[in-house]
Amino acid sequence: MAAALLRLHFHDCFVRGCDASVLLDSTPGNQAEKDSLANANSLRGFAQIDQVKAKLEEVCPGVVSCADILALTARDAIVKIGGQSWVVYLGRKDGVVSVASESMASLPSPFATYTQLVQGFAAVGLNEKDMVVLSGGHTIGTTKCGAFSQRLYGFSGPGAINGTDPTLDPEYAKVLKQQCPQNAPLNTVFLDPSGSFPGQTYDKGYFDAVKANKGVLASDAALLTSSFGASLVAVEASAISPFMTDFGVSMQKMGMAAAPKGAVLQVRKNCHFVN
Ligand code: HEM
Structure with a gap:
């Protein structure tokens, strides 16, 4: 739970x-x-x-x-x-x-842009770093396909490949399409499938995923669209990741x-x- x-x-x-x-x-x-x-x-x-x-x-x-x-x-x-x-x-x-x-x-909406995420967190007194770090909560748990299937089938932004978001790793997009066939919005997938207990392993795996363009939600992928966000994702994903400490600070x-x-x-x- x-x-x-x-x-x-x-x-x-x-x-x-x-x-x-x-x-x-x-x-x-x-x-x-x-x-x-x-x-x-x-x-x-x-x-x-x-x-x-x-x-x-x-x-x-x-x-x-x-x-x-x-x-x-x-x-x-x-x-x-x-x-x-x-x-x-x-x-x-x-x-x-x-x-x-x-x-x-x-x-915050799963379709939010980086700027919208920053604004939403600021409204509760949290800064840009808190926003990126707390997104790491997605190292556990699941999402329904409906929250991101527009990235798989309905994407019409720049560089769209047959309706798929080009910022999503193409191989991972294939995996997600299997788990989320069209018109199955209630199927669920792990936000971070890494670790020995997928969706349950509390580690920096979420940041590894986002860094490798395998963030599931558009809001996860959005972290890479700002230079501050992208560099903090890289820090949190590094071998000496400060994620555990940073997460506690921002949760408090x-x-x-x-x-x-x-x-x-x-x-x-x-x-x-x-x-
Ligand atoms: C940055 C903005 C965020 C957005 C747009 C967002 C959006 C979402 C969405 C759409 C889901 C899937 C819900 C479902 O389909 O049932 C989800 C799940 C989840 N979110 Fe977030 N979230 C955000 C930030 C956070 C934060 C700050 C935390 C905690 C610190 C968090 C923790 C979780 C967890 C643990 C789950 C899995 C829940 C479960 O398995 O029942 N999220 N989030």
Whole structure:
């Protein structure tokens, strides 16, 4: 579940700060973040968060927020699969608002350009380096074919080869086409198939892939379109990669994204509902 838990924390922090808004259920008249197009049938790990919350409520009722649980489980999941730990500061509170359209506006799109990615991360106080480093979260987990199949079949930009994005390694494009036949948008592929447990090995493999034009999403490939991005990808992919340390530094920063000023905050009893 490491990939799922990491992504939950990321999707939480990018919308209204790290306030567990991503965990709130839709109510009559309000579609919540988790049911937005960016998240529905894609975010996973809700049941695992519920398990942690239930145990905590047994021993320490009303003390540990759902937002802190998301930050801690993301870190602990990464450590569990071999990543390096980072300090998670605690004391986040849970918000009472969750709006689907806000996640569409704030979460980066898999079709984003480098400039759009930089802007999206800046909106939550993260810089260009954080953006490139945190993209390394794609060293684990999967993506649905629909998030990038336009690069395989519908590409009409400069240098397109029979509808295929020329910035994607041609041999790798063949492999991806086998895994993602046309009109199979729900098939899944590993974002980084390297390592002994594909999609589960927490290492610099993602940066090796991006450097070799094997980044799957257009947003992964976009890292090479800026000189800053390309050189940082090369550093992170190098034999003495600082990825583990850099990732922890940027995760800690991401985890500090504050809820909007004046927001009503609480420690939810149940992560699905406001108290
Ligand atoms: C740079 C902008 C980013 C974009 C455009 C992006 C986009 C995506 C997309 C489209 C998927 C596939 C979802 C699906 O098909 O179900 C995905 C998966 C994932 N993303 Fe990102 N992402 C970005 C940054 C990040 C960051 C910052 C992290 C964490 C630090 C992260 C962690 C993950 C993980 C772990 C998965 C796999 C989830 C799973 O297997 O359930 N991503 N991302």
